[in-house]
Each structure stands twice: as C-alpha cells, then as structure tokens.
C-alpha cells in the first residue's frame with residue numbers, strides 16, 4: 001500500500017445513493033449513536049496523509065504550529081498518520097485561518113469533507129478518497145487552540161457528530177478547561193467507528209484495470225462541522 005503517493009489528478013466523486021446510510025444503534029459505545037455517517041457512509045482510512053500549512057517564524061505562527069503538532073501527536077496514538085509536504089497529496093489539510101461566519105456565527109475551527117475520485121502514482125485505478133479541509137483560527141489562547149485542533153481533527157478523521165459531555169474532545173461546547181487528550185469515551189467511540197465498513201476502500205496497488213484519463217466531473221458531496 002502506498003497511500004500518500006503523489007496525486008496525478010482529482011475529480012469530484014459521483015453523487016452517492018439517495019438513501020442515507022444507517023446511523024449507529026442507540027446501544028453503540030461512547031457517543032457513537034450521536035454520529036452521522038456521510039451520504040456515502042462512514043469515512044475512515046487505515047492511514048491518513050496529513051498536510052499542515054507552513055507559517056513564518058513569528059511567535060504567533062510558532063504557537064499555532066505547536067498546538068497543532070500537540071493535537072496531531074495525540075491523534076497519532078489512535079490513528080495511523082503520515083505527514084506529506086505537498087498539500088495536493090493529502091487526505092486532510094490543516095489551514096491557519098479563521099473560519100468564515102456561518103449563519104452569522106463565528107467559530108474557532110471548522111472541518112469540511114468532500115469525496116473525490118483520486119488517481120495516485122503507482123496505483124493503477126483511481127479510487128474514492130476523502131478530502132478534508134480543517135480551518136483553525138490562529139487568534140486563540142494556547143489551550144483553546146490545541147483543544148480546538150483536537151476537536152476539528154476528530155471530525156476530519158471521521159467523528160462527524162458531537163458528544164454531550166464536555167470532558168470529551170468531541171463535546172459540542174468547550175468548558176472552562178477544554179480537554180487536551182482523548183477521553184475514554186472518545187476512544188471507545190473511535191474504536192467503534194474504525195470497525196465499521198468504510199465508504200472509502202483502502203488502496204490496492206495490484207488492481208489491474210488502468211485508467212489514466214479523468215472521468216467526467218460530477219457534483220461533489222460535502223459536509224461541514226464546527
């Protein structure tokens with residue numbers, strides 16, 4: 001498997017079926033029952049290729065990077081991550097910018113998901129991949145910055161929903177002292193998610209069919225969460 005091989009082209013994925021996939025059963029571990037699958041299904045990968053927007057050496061950029069690195073370090077204990085230096089090759093891209101207002105409301109971070117048909121070097125067939133954009137505001141105090149990065153990365157890695165317990169990194173709203181580590185509930189929820197069939201099958205370099213030209217574009221399927 002060469003999951004972070006250079007991308008040769010990307011196209012919006014075809015629209016998924018109209019019928020929404022089933023959510024988790026009420027008895028699922030942690031807060032899994034509060035998660036919502038995308039219209040194509042659960043979005044998980046055996047390995048995520050991650051790109052972080054480089055910044056200058058000033059103290060604000062450095063502080064942002066340190067918080068992001070700490071959050072990625074925490075996720076790396078639970079998810080297989082590979083850093084890439086080219087934004088184009090990433091499944092998930094982390095940008096140092098404030099999310100635009102939505103319904104007149106500001107937020108510290110936001111994650112966007114699109115599904116794309118992606119052709120990578122050395123993998124003969126194009127396949128469905130997530131492309132996640134995470135926007136993380138630079139103007140936050142350190143703990144909030146790190147906690148927001150943890151939360152938005154959680155959406156990016158497939159936890160599309162919110163916990164009702166402020167001790168979880170995926171809590172809908174942060175308490176006075178936001179968590180900097182995945183709680184036991186976060187971990188149980190993630191473990192459940194990772195066992196579900198993924199809408200984006202892993203790369204298989206041995207696939208025989210060769211397709212070098214991009215297929216006709218189709219409307220994207222998208223979702224967003226703060």
Ligand SMILES: [Zn+2]
Pocket residue numbers: 151155161162172225226
């Ligand atoms: Zn959220």
